[in-house]
Amino acid sequence: MRKHLLFSLALLLAGPAFAANLDISVEIPRLDVAEYHRPYIAIWLEKSDQSHAADLAVWYDVKMADKKGEKWLKDLRQWWRKSGRNLELPVDGVxxxxxxxxxxxxxxxxxKAPLKDLAPGNYFVVVEAAREVGERELLRVPFTWPVQQxxxxxxxxxxxxGTVSIQLKP
Amino acid sequence: MKPAFKWTALALVICLPLSAQAHRAWMQPSATVLSGDDSWITVDAAVSNDLFYFEHVPLLLEGIGTPLQAPAASGQAPMRRPPSQLQIIAPDGSSIAAENGNIGHYRTTFDVQLKQKGTYKLAVANSGLLATWKDKDQPRRWMGKASELANNVPANAADLKVTQSDSRMETFVTSGNPTRTVLKPTNQGLELVPITHPNDLFAGETAEFSLLIDGKPAKNLEVNITPGGNRYRSETGEIERKTDEQGKFSVTWPVAGMYWLQAETTSTQGVAKPANERRASYSATLEVLAP
Structure with missing residues (x-):
């Protein structure tokens, strides 16, 4: 365990001195409902005017035959409008x-992309969730790029x- | 309503301009924004007072379903015209066919498979002459093409009035990214030219449109926009707008939902013979989404 930690630390230190990190934690709550399906979730970056900057992740039913799982992506309605409908799915790494x-x-x-090419400015990490026979929810968490402290x-x-948190390290 | 009169009313409502007070003819798609590769919509088409409820008669469309038999009329035969032609234009501009058509007591239904990505337009456009005259004090009516007028209407008919009528009813559906090929006007009759894409309408946002009459800006024209679902509220919620000198108007959508947009114009200026009056109407079913 300690060895593993040391190794991780060494890796971190070995990285380029200017590499800043953005760590995001997205909590999917456990729901006590009669019919539960895992939610579709999109995570992306928006500029301060709420225009789309970059996609980080979209979690959907990728395993269904004939890409049938894409049928409900429009229920992530903000993401669908801002990005999804422009994309050829699936997108590698997203x-x-x-x-x-x-x-x-x-x-x-x-x-690495997408932060590598991110212009300085104020941004949001946006998380949108939509669940079959459930509800839809969207959260925005602000941050400033590049990271000063x-x-x-x-x-x-x-x-x-649940809680959506971000951690920024310069 | 007596059956014969009801069928006459149906024939009339399909052809005549759709005034705000009269029955409204409309199409309502099951969805207007779709994702995925195997997309279908089903569409209801009906004539009704309340939007978007099935409570009067189905909208008869050529080649879709088997029309219920019109009751045998007593006395004068009710004026009938052939069912309207439905046109479904795919994102690449080609026409595609409706599937699984059916006509029920109150509504017509049909399906459309959206094989291409982009925006589809569903349109029902009618163009023709309406003649009214008196035959020994009995009111008579005829509808048809200009070339058939002489064979059907006596040239010396009393109180003869001939109206050139163009009506157009539309709705829009998008699979994937919205495209604009189908939004091009035909430059015949009254038409909506969306500036804001009709499948990119959101509550709280302002959408801009323009209206054309025979390809030219339809200036100072009243536009009525009625939200659906009036069964569950007391107010009609109608939004009234007027086009400007460029034929443009804008609307800020108060809430998400289905809306019915309607405009019509009547003129005696510059009417081509044998008509002495010109009427043109346009209506569209638009879906406004929650942001």
Missing amino acids: SGATQAAGAHKLHYSSD PAQQQAQGKQEL
Whole structure:
């Protein structure tokens, strides 16, 4: 365990000195409902005027035959309007399977897309969730790029999302 | 309503301009924004007072379903005209066919498979002459093409009035990314030219449109926009607008839902013979989404 931690630390230190990190945690709440299906979730970056900047992830039923799982992507209605309808799905590194209840971590580094090309400015991490026979919820968490000092922000969902938190490290 | 009169009313409502007070003819798609590769919509088409409820008669469309037999009329035969032609234009501009057509007591239904990505237009356009005259004090009516007028209407008919009528009813559906090929006007009759894409309408946002009459801006024309679902509220919620000098108007959608947009114009100016009056009407079913 300790060895593993040391190894991780070494890896971190070995990275380029200017690499900033954006860590996102998206909590899918456990719901006590008669009919439960894992939610469709889209996670993307928006500029301060709420225009689309970059897609981070979209979790949907990617395993259904003949791409039938794409039928409900329009229920992620903000994401569908801002990005989804322009895309040829699946998108490498963005499309993924639906996730179980729990906290899901995403990690992005400034030396890779999409942060690599992100212009300085104010942004939001946006998380939108839509669940079959359930509800739809959208949360925005603001941040400033590039990262000047370590920062943490979070937003609390009410129904389809739990806590969405982001951690920024310069 | 007596059956014969009801069928006459149906024939009339399909051809005549759709005034705000009269029955409204409309199509309502099951969805206007779709994702995925195997997309279908089903469409209801009906004539009714309340929007969008099936409470009067189905909208008869050529080649869709088997019309219920019109009751045998007593006395003078009710004026009938052939069913209207439905046109479904795919994103690439080609025409595609409706499937699984059916006519019920109150509504017509049909399906459309959206094989292409982009915006589809469903249109029912009618163009023709309406003649009214008196035959020994009995009111008579005839509808048809200009070339058939002479064979059907006595040239020396008393109180003869001939109206050139163009009506157009539309709705729009998009699979994937909205496209604009189908939005091009035909430059015949009254037409909507969306500036804001008709499948990109959201509550709280302002949408801009323009109206053309025979391809030219329809200036200072009243436009009525009525939200559906009036069964569950007391107010009609009608939004009234007027086109400007460029034929443009805008509307800020108060809430998400289905809306019925309607405009009509009547003129005696520049009417081509044998007509002495010109009427043109346009209506569209538009869906406004929640942001």
